[in-house]
Amino acid sequence: MSAPEEDRLGPLARRDGEPVFDEPWQAQVLGLAFSLVDKGLINAGEWSETLGATLRAAADDGAPDNAATYYDAVLATLEKLTAATGALTADAMADRREAWRQAYLDTPHGQPVEL
Amino acid sequence: MSSYDSEKVAQIHRELHSHLPSESALRVKALESLLVEKGLLDPATVDGWVEFYAEKVGPKRGAQVVARAWRDPDFKARLLADGTEAVKEFGFDGPAHAHLRVIENTATTHNLVVCTLCSCYPHSILGIPPNWYKSAEYRARAVRDPRGVLAEFGVALDDSVEVRVWDSTSEVRFMVLPERPGDTDDLDEAGLAALVTRNAMVGTDRDLTPATGTAS
Known part of the structure; x- marks a missing residue:
């Protein structure tokens, strides 16, 4: 078996001062997602379920545990759920x-x- | 030089100077422009969103709520009973489609909030969550090893202090009401609010005693 999970963990507190967004599109995609959830175009429960599943799949694929992976997951989730509404x-x-x-x-x- | 080459050079030149956004940025632009076109989104919403949550809400709203709860026992009782209703007294909306539940730290209890599934968070009160809150590491360890996570954030807890972990969902978003530090009787609501950190309201900070405080 591989090393215990703890061995791959870095100190969380060191990430405390990280900027929340590395690139403008990350802010835009979060804003889009929240706006659509707030408006009810995307169901809040469905949003968290799908985002959770997308994040889990990324982690299983070995994606690094960082902001880029998170926002990629947000974007993929938003595209998927927007398509699911039939609007686009x-x-x-x-x-x-x-x-x-x-x-x-x-x-x-x-x-x-x-x- | 053939015409083919010069055209190719011109094309490379155009691409170098076009500031072509990343693939992800293009996908976001595509989504946004289509949603606006379909009338599903006000173009001002997204631009205003980031400014609003990052700068106006920040964690400032949460800090105001905490400060009032420290000074006003009746408000505190209302806040703990129904967070969503209580923050309306400030004119703040609770989380859309979700309840705000506020849990109180005491001398013998420390509360820590996580979203084990994704990144559910009381945005309307605390703003945009920090990156660590959204990390797979925090989401897993906050539940499995909360004391280890707290130690990493510099929160040293006596063994006698019970740690409770709260899992925010799309339906219930948790916020911690930290303990009021001592020697703050002379502070007004704004002065108290300035002591409240975002992390204290998530649970990765506990002792809010002012650094410059000169306790006797």
Whole structure:
């Protein structure tokens, strides 16, 4: 068997002063998720169940126990539950993602990026 | 140089200068713009959200609530009986779709809050949870080894102090009411609130005695 779980644990308190967000999209995705849960578009219980399952799957896959893994899970959960409401399809999300990518590539430096 | 090469160079140049966001950032933009388009989201909501929770709510609201509970026994009784109702006295909403339950530390009891499943937290009172609260490590160890976790945060507990661990869910969010430190009789509500740390309201801090205090 592998080493006991305790051996992989680092001091939690050292993370106390970490910034809550490393990148702006992490703040945006949390804001999106909370807004949709608050509005009831996504059920609160379903949100925590699905986020919990996504986090557990990431840990089982060996993802590092850090903020990046957490926000990746938030994003994946939000995409999944938004698609489940029937409001948006996965295809629509993929198409829109590509549209934004192209807009960023096509927009001259310094100008606002718009679709 | 062939035209193919010059076009390729131009393309690389464009990509270098485009500040193309990460894949994750593009996914978030896609979601947000589609939700706004469908009328499911007010575009101002998300921008305002971060500012609101990170800067306005912070843990400041929780600290105000704790300070009043320390000074006003009747408010404290109401707070412990029904947190969601009691914080309305400040004009604060409790957690949407969930109850706020406040649990009191005493000389013989210490309370620690965790969400073992994901990251449930009383955002409307404490703001955005710290990264450690969301970590797999904390979620597992807070239950299995709460005294070890507390020691890591510098909370040394006598063996006689009982530790209780509370598991926040989508339905019930817990907040700790820490003990009022001694020698604070001269402080008003704002002065007391300034002593209250976020971690004390989660349970990873206990003794809020002011560092500059000169107890006789």
